[in-house]
Amino acid sequence: GTKLIVEAGCDYAKTSTGQYVGPTVEQFLVMAEVCKGTKTKTKVAGVKHPRPQNAWVFLAAGADLIGTRAAEPMILALPTMRKIGIVPPYKG
Template identity: 40%
Template sequence: MLTVQEFAKHLDLAYLSPNLQEKDIIEACNIAKKYKVANVNVNSYWAELVVKELEGSGVGPSAVIGFPYGACLPEVKYFELQKMVDLGCTACDMVINIGALKDGNWDLVRSEVREFARICGDKCKTKLIFEVAFLTDDEIAKLTRICCEEGIDYVKTATGSQAFPDLNQVLIMKENLSGKTKIKVSGVPRTFTLPAVLYMIEEIGVELVGTRSAGKLVEQYEKLLAAQSK
């Protein structure tokens, strides 16, 4: 089984509600540092604070781009993304233009994915958000392949503002993976049960799970290991 430390690194702590204040973001950073999760994921306004709060902790500062609908101009996404890289974010989660994808504008979709990878380079991990609730199985498969071809680090199911992804959608992403690209699962509800998270990691091969309840999950996993060792 995974150690507690290994399990924690499969979790992104997501603090993305629009009404969060500075004290909430600092609380998130303290939780993340306590449990040594992978990243703290916040709206871009809070990125500078998170970079400062997490410095030297081993937890990555991560920002969302074009969030939550992905429908802004590509140039706006690229500007926001470059600012996050310059501030020191080590990961960014960018929402694809869902409407353009549904229109079949795959040239624009690929262009956004390619520019995402280019701007981040080696400085910042890339997580491309699909919002699978709006996509057909074929669209999920094709977008996954494009992300792999363009060198995206993670394909991510959802923003957490729409419906929760189902198992079939995650499996379609997995079946179309190639190269270095891995899967991040997130969505509504923003909390996950420990059995669900363990199933995704151990049985499906999901690399990251984004959730507001990351700290509680690490606590629960630690208790599980302690109980099994008795």
């Protein structure tokens, strides 16, 4: 499916939405590999618990965007995740 999305010139390829079981990192990496070197970016939706840690894993794996209704707990967890070294320090 991702190859068709890239060939169609879509802006984003997106993982599962509204599924009980969210995407695995391995599934995302397959999608990301197909998008690599194209204008199509990657979006992860359906991040499962623990959301802050799992969202960071997808970002570290190369996701361009995380789609979620649970952004607040993810953002609020950043200081703790930085403190224990899961997330690098902010250099903005």
